[in-house]
Amino acid sequence: MSGVQRGPQQRMPLQRGPMGQVAGGEKAKSFGPSAKRLLATLRTDMPLLVVVLVFSVLSVALSVIGPKLLGNATNVVFAGFVSLQVPAGATKQEVVDGLIAQGNQDQANMIAAMDFVPGAGVDFEQLAWILAGVLAVYVLASLFGWLQARLLNGIVQRAMHRLRLQVEAKVHRLPLSYFDKVQRGELLSRVTNDVDNIGQTMQQTLSQVVISLLTVVGVLVMMFVISPLLAVIALVTIPLTVLITVVVARRSQKLFVAQWKATGVLNARVEETFSGHAIVKVFGHQREVEADFRAENEELYRASFGAQFISGIIMPAMMFVGNLVYVAIAVVGGLQVAAGLLSIGDVQAFIQYSRQFTQPLSQLGSMANLLQSGVASGERVFELLDESEEEPDDAEPKTAPDHASRLAFEDVSFRYSPDKPLIDDLSLAAEPGSTVAIVGPTGAGKTTLVNLIMRFYDTDSGRITLDGVDTRRMTRDDLRSRTGMVLQDTWLFAGTIRENIAYGRPDASEEDIVAAATAAYVDRFVHALPDGYDTMLDDEATNLSVGERQLITIARAFLADPRILILDEATSSVDTRTELLIQRAMSRLREDRTAFVIAHRLSTIRDADLILVMEDGSIVEQGTHDELLVAKGAYWRLYNAQFEAPMDEETLVDPETVGAAASTASPGPDAEGRAEEPTSM
Template identity: 45%
Template sequence: MSKNTRRGMGGHGPGRGMVPGEKPKDLKGTMKKLLGYMKAYKFQLFFVLIFAVGGTIFNIVGPKILGKATTEIFNGLVSKVSGEGGMDFEKIGRILLFTLSLYVISALFSFVQGYIMTGISQKMTYRLRKEISLKINRMPMNYFDTKTHGEVLSRVTNDIDTLGQSLNQSATQMITSVTTLIGVLIMMLSISPLMTVVALLILPISIGLISIIMKHSQKYFRGQQEYLGNVNGQVEEVYGGHNIIKAFNKEEDVITEFDETNNKLYDSAWKSQFISGMMMPIMQFVGNLGYVVVAILGGYLVIKDTIEVGDIQSFIQYVRNFTQPIQQVAQVANMLQSTAAASERVFEFLDEDEEDQTVENAVSVEGLKGNVEFDHVHFGYNPEKIIINDFSAKVKEGQKIAIVGPTGAGKTTMIKLLMRFYDVNSGAILIDGHDVKDFNRSELRQMFGMVLQDTWLFHGSIKDNIRYGKLDATDEEVIEAAKAARVHRFVQTLPGGYDMELNEEASNVSQGQKQLLTIARAILADPKILILDEATSSVDTRTEIQIQKAMDTLMRGRTSFVIAHRLSTIRDADMILVMKDGDIVEMGNHDELIAKNGFYADLYNSQFEKTTSIA
């Protein structure tokens, strides 16, 4: 399948992405998997728990001791007014110093647990990114044929970042919030059970409001993650095809299409953030009502000598500390929704079906010569629509086989089947008599070298790009491969020579030079079977001659499959397979096929006539 077809299938739409407003399909299962990943850090998590609880306890004790200082000041003022004495500043100072020490220890504990938890979350995200990176290499081609690039990239970037950030914040906040709730409740009861009961009356209101807000915000968080992936997909696609968009004056169409997706992202993000943001002001309002009730009731109990004046101050602080963790739990609940949504997308990707990489009693590629046989092959990307019908051919080692035919005839598809990017629906493909399904995929593909129409070079030195064909090759072997590919002289003229860095798109060298570098890479790999797919279709005639000479060197002594539209380049092929609508309609060498005066002759003559008319 071509690149254009693949993009067409993926498109700009959601593809198999999430439906707007869809809740996590398996919240419990997702969180269980997440906890399973966190088991690897249980020792560190234990210390996070200890330091978080310890820091919270020291923080909780502070207000009650501080209340004693307030009581001392109040008693001192009363005594001074009545003429019975004055303030005990030394005692007040000791109380304040002790309170300060508690808060310092609490801050240190919080710092340590934050440091440890940040390390855990970053290790988790590192591990997940690594697993996704490895997973991508094990995924079948049909997965990427139905997904946009941005949707896949979103799993590695946005979803894992969201997971890491929300995990870091939510885990420690949940521990401290629960500890604070329990500790504050105990301290409140120790001051006044009656005031505690009154203060707790705000809980049903708070819980009711939280549940309503969570219910409404959950679907928007899910939609936000989905549309973020779609926006990324469009940006990546537009960036990659920027020149084409400019050439066809499609800027307005692209902007309109982007605006539609961006507006959906804005809508879901705005709603999720606004609804979740409503929690704080609502909870603060409910909390303030509680303060008023506590102040009135506390004053009454002081008059009755049930509690001390400082206890009112302590209790009001505890009421504030009691409502705060409720707010935090609400925020954590929202963060956990983001965590669940992101985690589910990541785990969905990690759980996708993989190619079977290994085979029991796999055939070894050692000693194989490169004889290939297609035995009544039937195949369709969609099993209900077969596009390769009863394809049969035998290729001997060292032969140069050309596959020709109109666009859509199935030429490139046959190569994908040969390398097991896809498996045949029926029939078999044999290499030296062994079914390709009996090889381990990775070992099977070591037998092949490919030079494609769409050259792929990565950001790095020319030397490293050539060495990609054989990672343990010496500098001398790299240079010899470059000489064989007729690219050595050109490289020497570049600043830095073989150490010159190619940019991200490799646009600092010409298309023909890129093609020669990929040929050098294939020469260095020294494959048994060579595949050349339209390798000269995008270069000028002079460069094509250079590439053709380099390819002749590369094909010497190897079984070669050449896909070509320019039939003049494959006249010397040992066998030409002429394909039409998924079938081989003719087979033979150039002279034999011309003599038949059939479909191949029509193709060849039409190209010759076109060339003559242009001339």
């Protein structure tokens, strides 16, 4: 493995409890502002939201009218039934007076409140018109409800589409330091799981919230029209609903935050374990991995179960309150019918309204768990969107000449953490056509130099220039378009081999792609694959060997034809013979270009124009291979440690002896006049 300096930490440390389990999530920072920010994502479709609101009002208004019409139908049927119980030809007043005379005051009051003709029976024509009206009302209510749901679905999906685009764009604007401290699985969980949860929450709750609120208002109006006394009884449910919802929400919100945080941690664990599955097997850490997984899975289970259980209490509680109100309305309504203050149809309509009134309140309460979960996910996504971005490019950027390839460090200082110095006052110049090799122990800062060249990080002081132009005054795209990188870790993408090679230059012709593949010795194995250059690779390229994957990344750099070439242990995964062939090809590639080579195998950089030896972020030695051996310093110690058998300090070989031995062990010059490298390490 290369000595890669990746910042103060590779992953965000997990807070663990006394038993080694991941600690639960903290309470949401603020429910209100986060919910308001989620709603703001819909602002683009404001005209359509107004249309949705109009359709919702029409749907609710028609639905609210329905029970009153059905109550009228009940009155017609009941009045017709009563009319058959009294003598035909008598007037209603005569019937009422007769009941009063018999001492049946309650029946007299009820008959007096009814509209009927004695002996006429049920008016089926009037009943048919009422029922036809009810049917029309409910059909139109359903139609308007379907239209508003369809429009709202489109609005929410477009909002989630925009949110995903924002997250994607944000990820590309984040500095490399952010990815150094955040686990990949945690980031993926925010980009995928949390965004999906927001979409599902908005889809399921927005329509119901609007319909429920409008229904509560409409039903309340109708109840007061029918009977203010019964309406007051029904209003008792509102403070009880609010009280239950608030008490439960306070307890469940922190559990929903913990649930989605634990989901991210578990995703990170799974991604890390599966990516390094072979390593886990080789070192026999299955039990430790399974134990960590069980602990984190248990944490997710506890948080999820607690959040769902506590929030699930709302619906049964609301149903209990609704049933109590139903009983009260039935008793008081019956007494008012008996007293002639209400018709039986009005009581029937009011009972329906009481159900319509408590049902949306119960729905609002039950949706609290969805809202809590969605807002918790929203906070996690907004935290990502609010992360500090890398500094913007210069407002008036400069550019270097097209063929610029002289790279110079001028008194450069850099540190990942303010209290941990890494590179101080570094100065060096890489001339066009030269090869600069960087060697040193792990953590010496070799890859940090590459990160500074590419502006993955910016220097704390000093500057890096490309043909005299400060790279910080150039746009990052301009700088990086001039640079090609081949890393020890092979970066391949889902697609064909041809597409992966052409990633360095998408407009390249087929001839250019084949030429680059031939130069990198990809062409010699690609024809053995079933589909040749059209062979599909997944993002892990599991159908190729590690060495073959690395050759493809080298071919990609060949095709890009950069002015500055960075090789970070680029041939560490290929066999010695292939390495020698690639070195020859790279020698041609490096002509008139500046190359930086990070290497642990010193045999690969013996012919470098300049070798920099780094320790603790500082260049402790620089020179050619022969000059550094003569100096008997850090490079000499590295060389002896790598090429000689273990021995005491006193018996380390002399640099002149090493040089003679190396020249004796090397075969004669090849056809190009370059001595081939030793084939043994």
